[in-house]
Amino acid sequence: MSRSTVLGWLRSPLVWDLLLALVTVVWSFVFIRLFLPGRINVDIGNQYQQAIGQAPFTDWHPPVMSIVWRLLIDLTGRPGSLFVLQVVLIAAAALLIGVIINRSGAPRWISLLGPVSMATPWAVSQLTTLWKDTQMAAALMLAVALLVITRLVPRAWLLWLPAILLLVYAVGLRKNAVFALIPIAVYGAFCLRGPLRGGLRTVMDRAPRWGLAGLSVLVIGVVGFGSAATESVIESRVEVAHNGQISQIFLDDVMFSVPDAELRAADAPAELKDHISSARDTCLEKGEIWDAYWNCYGRGDTGRAFSPLEYQDELKDLWLNEVITHPVRYIEYRSAVFSSYFFSSKLEYWEADWNGDAEKVGYETGNAKADFIFRPYVEDFALATFPMLFKPWFWSLVAAALLGLAYREHKRGGTGPAHSFCPEITVLSTSALCYVFGYFPIVPADHFRYTYWPALAVTVAFVLWLAQRGIQRVRNLEP
Template sequence: MKRIERHPTDRATLAMTLVALLGAALTAAAYWPGLMTWDSMREYREGLSGDIDDWHPPVVEWVWGRLAQIVPGPAPMLVLQLALYWGGLVLLAVQVRRAGRPEVGWGLLACGFLPLALALTGAILKDSLMAGALLVATGLLAVRLRGGGGWASVVAIVLLLFAATLRFNAFCACLPLTIALLPRAWRRTWPRLVLTGIVATAALMAAMPIANRLIGAKPSGVELSLVIFDLGGITEHGGGDVFPRQLGVADPVRVNHRCYRPDKWDSYSDWVDPVCPLGYTAWNTRVAPAGVKPYPFWLRAVVAHPIAYAEHRLTHFAINTRLLPLADSVERPVQVEAPPNDWGYHVTPNRVLHAIDALTVASAHTPLGWPILWIALALGALVAGWGRQEAGLVVPLAVSAILYGCGYLVFSVAVELRYHLWTELAALLATMLVAGGWRHIPRRRLVLAYLPAAIVLVVGTAFRL
């Protein structure tokens, strides 16, 4: 029988695929059948019953409900997350290698072993699912840049629309990749780019409400978390009451001072004890029946008190991105065990789990656990990679990381590290692409590019001394 020689390119692709499978198997072995969180328990319950509201992404609940009809429990969602995550990474790595940059391709694949990402992809989280969809879209963008057919752009844009249904602020991450996938003529001039950006933003922002309506999700009042948190922040920093008068609280400024925390909104929720008289429950029982619309009321308060609003938001953002250290030093960066649940799903402790968790916790307490540093690194990659051969991938990834990370300056009510998974991944991938050709970048440009990251390191360290 004639021996068939395998082409070196095929062997390299196979090797990359095997490494990706190893990465997926590593997380699966540690977290099987998938780590349930309080959020995912509610999503699974609603997916099984079909009684879905919009507190968590209805798309997740709908998809999980369909998968549970085949295999119950978290396992199918874990497999889906890992398939998207590692599939996207290996697709991107293979395309970059085939473009003549094998060492960069392997470096991109190695980025998948970021400890935070290994831990978070083992938990059933919308953040992990979104990151996986964005990674596949990025890989398809690489296919398109190498002359692949228009099908790659179509599939990638569908995935970006799917990602946009998973978080109400996901459009910030999806927009730069969407624009990069559209025909070049649509962004050839600045006016065309601006118009394309406006239309793409509108489409991405519409994805979630349209999907929710198609699924038939009931409104839950989830928007009140942002509204009440910001009203509390304006009241705290401005010194005057901006809450609706229908709440009927005798001394709202004093009461709010007791309720308000700059890091998260939970003190206003209906699951704390004691319940805040200015919070979620009081709004639903006293304010909503009076016909007060949350967003218009919020906007009037922001416009009337811009300085207090800015102080509140900047303080929260500094904590959220870890420029300032967390006040609650015992809060874990990732979850390691499932809460008690009706179905008995849990992760069995094992050595791989302990190793990944230990690495994640350790790295989270270093600058690698500061989202603000990753935002600064993405900015550096954008400056260093602009106009270069790799710009077709670097620019969309870097801008996606920056927009999504900075979007939490406005769209944030909590400080969990999982919110920044995509920011860290996109910034790391963009940095790796730039690092592959750093010798050809002028030294002055490199210094200018990464000066913000150096400043962040100094300032963040100073706050911790």
């Protein structure tokens, strides 16, 4: 086969799409091979026990993940099937981003960054573990990729169905996913506005902003209804104990923002006040000012993990009467913990040596060689050399910069509405920022998994910005 023939084949968009698919499949296979059945911590172990019927369902973690895990185990007979699903979701999103860039007219090498994005150190770091945060990010990313196709490809309406299902799953996995969802809903409304303009011409032309706002509310409402309906169906099929996880947030706010004298004088059971006061001393001795349930309070009423706190109603009353009634000191405390989250990180990589939680629930630990290949890549190379890659402040800064670049490109006219990635850059960057700052009132720790969605979203936004610039350069060279 001649060189010109080979080059001709490679110039074919379909052949290049197949090459992108091959790269994605090979990488995903290697990754699954090395890390199957996925790594777990105490939280994931509890969800696994729920999935196999060894522990009762609770709402400490939304039960949708355990239900999906149970269905996959019933279907395949393999606990690692959830890990395969997690990798496949991100792989599908990465591939679609690459194909979209390839079909946009950008230089071919930029389209390769779609599949490559899932092999970056920050993407790999959390993909090894069955965090609900990772699955949420995977679901959000694939949903956005599908919505992009509905904007760029005529008559791609059917893709709205899996996109909505993925958004419902994401919100079911983490309630604070709603912060990331709001910009995505606005983008979804933007995608709908074009096809609907013919049927709603009068409304859309006379009040385009109100039309966009109305469609955004509609998308949020559909996802919210789907999430509530999913919870109702789950609770109708299995018994779900309500453990009141939100009481952890109340506990932190009361313990670390209310002075001891005011706590003692508050109208609450003496046992509760004594417990909070003594636990606070223990936490402060450890240098901890958050996550008191795990760090110093002794967990819930039984002392076992995930057991509900005693006096939940009284604790809520303390929060209402002693915390939010003093907004300055509440903001001071929340600023302190948010600063710790925003400028630092932990658990950037879950090592196989930390397999005690897996052993306790009888979960297989997987290939021991995986750490020898990937731990140096994530920790010794990326984390040690470029630690900012695992910090929320970095991804927030890049997101803000991309928003500025997208706005400037939009004001200049970009490359035309059909070929501009400004909407996608905007939604991904805004979603990342909303998600990060949405943690201000609730952040419990500085684990990198809480920054996984912003890191993925901003990475893809940056790749799309490169594609946008590439398209512009190609068009500028045209006679």
